[in-house]
Amino acid sequence: MNNLHVVMGGIGKNIIFTSLISRLCKKDNADKISIMSPWRYIFQNNKQVDNVEPTTDFRYFQELEKYDNIIYYEPYLSNYTKDNDLHILDAWADMYGIDRVQHAPYINVDKIESEYDISSEFTKKEYCVVQFNGGKGGRCEASVNEPRDYRLDLVQKLIYRLKNVLDLDVVCLRHDNEPKAEGVISFSSNPHNDSLFNIIPLIEKSKFVITIDSALMHLSALTNTKTIVLWNESQTRPQRIGYNKHTHLCCNNDIAIDIDITSILSKIDEKD
Numbered sequence: 001m002n003n004l005h006v007v008m009g010g011i012g013k014n015i016i017f018t019s020l021i022s023r024l025c026k027k028d029n030a031d032k033i034s035i036m037s038p039w040r041y042i043f044q045n046n047k048q049v050d051n052v053e054p055t056t057d058f059r060y061f062q063e064l065e066k067y068d069n070i071i072y073y074e075p076y077l078s079n080y081t082k083d084n085d086l087h088i089l090d091a092w093a094d095m096y097g098i099d100r101v102q103h104a105p106y107i108n109v110d111k112i113e114s115e116y117d118i119s120s121e122f123t124k125k126e127y128c129v130v131q132f133n134g135g136k137g138g139r140c141e142a143s144v145n146e147p148r149d150y151r152l153d154l155v156q157k158l159i160y161r162l163k164n165v166l167d168l169d170v171v172c173l174r175h176d177n178e179p180k181a182e183g184v185i186s187f188s189s190n191p192h193n194d195s196l197f198n199i200i201p202l203i204e205k206s207k208f209v210i211t212i213d214s215a216l217m218h219l220s221a222l223t224n225t226k227t228i229v230l231w232n233e234s235q236t237r238p239q240r241i242g243y244n245k246h247t248h249l250c251c252n253n254d255i256a257i258d259i260d261i262t263s264i265l266s267k268i269d270e271k272d
Helices: 011-028 062-066 088-096 152-164 194-205 215-220 261-268
Strands: 003-006 033-036 049-053 069-071 127-131 169-173 185-187 209-212 227-232 247-251
Touching (some): 011 088, 127 215, 152 261, 194 215, 215 227, 227 261, 247 261
Parallel strands (some): 003 033, 003 069, 127 169, 127 209, 169 185, 209 227
């Protein structure tokens, strides 16, 4: 079958969907499947992906007639939203009628042509990579915390400890309009092209990653770097969209993530 599988949503949701591609090829009895996504570059170098189509509106598109079926299953409009222990990949697998898969995204980053290797430009010291904001995908004001973000005053205290106690530089993935903690090295990119993937060499060479449930969590899952993920369970939890390979710390409130700095630091040296 020549099916077109539609994936909507943000960068992280599209990255985690790549875990399903091999099983969907098997279901379609095909070596490759085609994807419709707003994030073309996530899929374009995957050996099991044939075409990557842009998302469309309600109009008729003759060029899509070549597909036998256009298939769209949306976990956010399913039982996933009422089951607090159902992982998004398991929800997708159940809707597709395929066996559940390991939570292991795959992107062939070796074939992505970056303009330059930035891994040596940021710092000559040992460093970690962090992301503390992103709950609104860069759509919030710089002075505002979202419930999925790490509380601003705690961010600055943690950065101080990372720099002055652990003697690390801190590379921070952030949008230009998001808060910038004092002393961090900002990494910014255009999320609409593959320059975002330039951070992967930085992740691979870093001592560890500390992140909220946002793009950096999913990008780090493409590597073997130790990753500590901070969760606010009033929003979501690792059982629903996290990775087993990561270390998880959780709180539950309506304002922002307020996990104690000591708890985070203790996980850095903890053996996996």
